[in-house]
Amino acid sequence: MLSIDLHKQLSHFKLDVQLRIHHELVVLLGRSGSGKTTLLNCIAGLSKPDGGTISIDDQCVYDGNRVFIPPQRRGVGYIFQDYALFPHMTVQKNVEYALTKSERAVQRNHVDAVLETLGISHLRKSKPREISGGEKQRVAVARALVRRPRVLLMDEPFSALDEWSKEEGYGLLESVQQDWQIPILLVTHNYREAERLGDRLIYMEEGRLC
Numbered sequence: 001m002l003s004i005d006l007h008k009q010l011s012h013f014k015l016d017v018q019l020r021i022h023h024e025l026v027v028l029l030g031r032s033g034s035g036k037t038t039l040l041n042c043i044a045g046l047s048k049p050d051g052g053t054i055s056i057d058d059q060c061v062y063d064g065n066r067v068f069i070p071p072q073r074r075g076v077g078y079i080f081q082d083y084a085l086f087p088h089m090t091v092q093k094n095v096e097y098a099l100t101k102s103e104r105a106v107q108r109n110h111v112d113a114v115l116e117t118l119g120i121s122h123l124r125k126s127k128p129r130e131i132s133g134g135e136k137q138r139v140a141v142a143r144a145l146v147r148r149p150r151v152l153l154m155d156e157p158f159s160a161l162d163e164w165s166k167e168e169g170y171g172l173l174e175s176v177q178q179d180w181q182i183p184i185l186l187v188t189h190n191y192r193e194a195e196r197l198g199d200r201l202i203y204m205e206e207g208r209l210c
Ligand SMILES: Nc1ncnc2c1ncn2[C@@H]1O[C@H](COP(=O)(O)OP(=O)(O)OP(=O)(O)O)[C@@H](O)[C@H]1O
Pocket: 009, 010, 011, 012, 030, 031, 032, 033, 034, 035, 036, 037, 038, 039, 047
């Protein structure tokens, strides 16, 4: 379970969120600038709240000034809107980048299995510029899953895709949800997408859930 109770002063309003997410897919909707990405960044450890607590599976990963577990040790998979792949690295290297050097040495079979499951093994030697948007998304999903995350965060992961690739992406997310049974928080501006994918839909307005 992901448990959040945090506040953070932003430029024009205060982010103030209390939320529990079980093994379900929660969709976060809200106007541009309402604080959705900042919330995801706080959960991932990329941004620091002013106070509160964040727990994942009963482990406290943030508690005011007392506890701050760094992003790489939180067990959070994060898929960004633009996927944030390294352009100079192959697909395989992009996925392996999520692992430490010693993990890479012993987990080669695991990396192979994740690439296989996501149907991108044949692209392992390709660079991001040589693959399609939908394939890039699969690489981003592979990179997020290869560390066996306890929570998955997705920030508008389908917005750059055409209708066909979106459908494939939805199918992929549905199978990830079924296989992994972890809390998933998905940000989208697309209501149809939210209705289709979400177990629960929540709205953010000026930093508050309503
Ligand atoms: N570290 C920060 N300190 C102060 N204000 C911030 C910080 N980060 C973001 N903001 C402000 O907080 C507000 C919310 O930004 P955020 O990117 O979280 O919104 P969003 O809902 O994800 O928007 P979009 O849907 O356009 O991606 C914006 O007004 C932004 O300028």
